[in-house]
Amino acid sequence: MPRSIRPDAVLIQAVIAGALSFAHLHDLAAAAGQSGWKAWAYPVSVDLLLVAAWRRLRTARRDRSAWTWFVIALAASLGANVATAGLLDLEHVPAWLRILVAGWPALAFLGGTLLVHTPAVPAQPEDDEPAASEVEMHRADTAETAPAPDPTPELAPASPSAPPQPTPAPASPSVPAALLDHARKLADAHQASTGSPMPADALSARLGLPAPMVDAIAAQLQLA
Incomplete structure (x- = not known):
């Protein structure tokens, strides 16, 4: 039993809109100097x-x-739909519109x-977070491959028999001769x-x- 054809309102509206747009593009191309089959080819080119x-x-x-290219x-x-609505005198088309219509094929x-011929760029997901399974796998791998911390080395106990070493006294700084002469002149004055x-002091x-330097000078000058 053949199926009954049910008219679709959206499909009918699309056919009507496409036919009107097709006719407007044809009229504009014909008014811009494209006659014959060339005027009919312009709507096909725009729609394609x-x-x-x-x-x-x-x-x-x-x-x-x-x-x-979609916006163009x-x-x-x-x-073309707006231009053929009475806003443009199709009997006297301006030169810039003739140039646009003539350059449209190229x-x-x-x-x-x-x-x-341009390779398509795949759509990237908006959520850049990794999946839960990948996160868990990454954590498991990290836990398995993590190196064990080195044990803290124990300090060797000091030998009780070894006597404590005396701390050497700091050596007194050497005093240049010129500095010593200058200090002696100050002391004499x-x-x-x-x-x-x-x-x-x-x-x-x-x-x-x-x-330390002043103490060394005072010691050599025998100052109090």
Whole structure:
């Protein structure tokens, strides 16, 4: 028993919209100087580029080239529909529109070639987190291959029979001869002016040297 044909409202609407868009593109191409079969070829070219770009977007949503050609074809179709709605004098088409219509075949051929021969970029998942099984496997591998920590080395006990070694006294710094002569002049001048030997702390304040060096100078000068 043959099936009954049920009309689909969406399909009927698509046929009507496609026919009207096809006619508008034909009228615009004819008004721009493309007569005969060439005027009928323009709507086919625009619609084919639009379909090719849409098919490419279904497999690669992030393909910028597919989005570019889809927008170009859609703009050409919408532009023709708007231009033939009375906003453009089809009897006196401007020169820029004639140039666009004449250059459309080369543009459509370039777009179709790029859409067909450019390798599609696979869509990447939005969630970049690894699967739970992969995470668990990675953790298990890490736990198995982790090296065991080295035991803390024990310190050997000190031998009770060994006597403690005396700490050597720090050697006194050597005093250059020129510095010693300068300190002696300061000490002599202080004794001449005050009548008493120059204290070590006063010498340290005058020379601005560290304490070990001042102590070595004071020892050689026999200062208090």
